[in-house]
Amino acid sequence: MEYQTPQFFRLMQYAAAAERDVVELVSGGPDWNAPPAIGEGLHEFADLDGNDYQYPPSAGLADLREEIAARRGVAIENVVVTNGAGEANSLALAAALDRDAGTEVLLTDPVYPYYPGKTQLFGGVPRYVPVDADGSLDPAAVRERASDETAAIVVNTPNNPTGAVYDEETMAELVEIAAAHDAILVSDEVYDHFDYTGEFASALAVDSPHRIVTNAFSKSMAITGFRVGYGVFPDELVDGVRSRHMLVNVAGSRPAQYAVLRALRGTGPEYYERNRERLVRRIDGFTDALDDTGAEYTAPDGGFYVMARFPEFPGTMKNAERLVDEAGVAAMPGETFGEARADWFRFALVSPEIETAGRRLVDFFG
Numbered sequence: 001m002e003y004q005t006p007q008f009f010r011l012m013q014y015a016a017a018a019e020r021d022v023v024e025l026v027s028g029g030p031d032w033n034a035p036p037a038i039g040e041g042l043h044e045f046a047d048l049d050g051n052d053y054q055y056p057p058s059a060g061l062a063d064l065r066e067e068i069a070a071r072r073g074v075a076i077e078n079v080v081v082t083n084g085a086g087e088a089n090s091l092a093l094a095a096a097l098d099r100d101a102g103t104e105v106l107l108t109d110p111v112y113p114y115y116p117g118k119t120q121l122f123g124g125v126p127r128y129v130p131v132d133a134d135g136s137l138d139p140a141a142v143r144e145r146a147s148d149e150t151a152a153i154v155v156n157t158p159n160n161p162t163g164a165v166y167d168e169e170t171m172a173e174l175v176e177i178a179a180a181h182d183a184i185l186v187s188d189e190v191y192d193h194f195d196y197t198g199e200f201a202s203a204l205a206v207d208s209p210h211r212i213v214t215n216a217f218s219k220s221m222a223i224t225g226f227r228v229g230y231g232v233f234p235d236e237l238v239d240g241v242r243s244r245h246m247l248v249n250v251a252g253s254r255p256a257q258y259a260v261l262r263a264l265r266g267t268g269p270e271y272y273e274r275n276r277e278r279l280v281r282r283i284d285g286f287t288d289a290l291d292d293t294g295a296e297y298t299a300p301d302g303g304f305y306v307m308a309r310f311p312e313f314p315g316t317m318k319n320a321e322r323l324v325d326e327a328g329v330a331a332m333p334g335e336t337f338g339e340a341r342a343d344w345f346r347f348a349l350v351s352p353e354i355e356t357a358g359r360r361l362v363d364f365f366g
Helices: 008-016 036-046 063-071 083-100 114-121 139-145 168-180 235-249 254-266 269-293 315-326 354-365
Strands: 081-082 104-111 124-132 150-156 186-189 211-216 231-232 297-299 305-309 345-348
Touching: 008 315, 036 254, 063 081, 063 231, 063 254, 081 083, 081 114, 081 235, 083 104, 083 114, 083 150, 083 186, 083 211, 083 231, 083 235, 104 114, 114 124, 114 150, 124 139, 150 168, 168 186, 269 305, 269 354, 315 354
Parallel strands: 104 124, 104 150, 150 186, 186 211
Antiparallel strands: 081 231, 211 231, 297 305, 305 345
16 A cells, blocks of 8 residues: 555545535544533633643643543553644654664554554554454454564554454454564554443553553544643653654643543543444444445444445545535545555544435435
């Protein structure tokens, strides 16, 4: 697979400029409300003395880092609050490649396009591991491709775009493979609150200097605009990560971090459960519509994306534009995620118009 600049915004702009109404299922931004404690936290911050409006500590507010560390069972010193999971992943890949322990980065195919882009940005060479038909990742396939040139293995669980959830055995084996080749497992767990199987396992369950875990509150709290994420880095790498983070950002947003801390402490499990239930209903309804189109699809075990393949309608950008113009539905073409699902489309079920999108697809393909 030759990496291309991610096409998400290009397709969203195309859909926005369409002459007809379009159900946009491209973006991964949740359409439900943030927990009330987010707004409450912002109001509290606004009422503070103006002296509190200055730079926060570069690595993040100490109370927020402490809260994250306690919840994840790690030391506060290993937590760096970042500009979303995107920066956390960039820091992780840069740290893995900076060790002079190889230049290759193993990625799944299909893959979230930003991973190969970041790999190449930092001078790495992407190599791809095809996933199974259901989206699951066989560690044996990773082991087969790993070598002494492997600097990092990057996984995302629950997975974007396949919806696969990696269990404890898989994660432990991936960390072991990374350690065997002096590589770093980078586990992006930004969709961890959207596991429908109960099988999700964080790489943090394995105590190893060969794993980094990244995450954010963008999806779980429906605050993609706040850009508050974090990484948990091993002792050997965290100082270099903090330096790079400071040189690039100086610091993150104090009010956003303050509000996230307030929401972590003030939001109960029922908020996350309601959103999971909402998504399960959407997945069920949308896949019922896909059945009526004659499509092949994978029902996700986690996250909020569905991949589908339609007869004689491959997942190209040209066909994605046809869906916009003729069906009134915008979906990402599979070719943007790699070769393994090039004939497929990815639908982000974060719109109140999922039922409408399903009907339009049935009409278009029926």
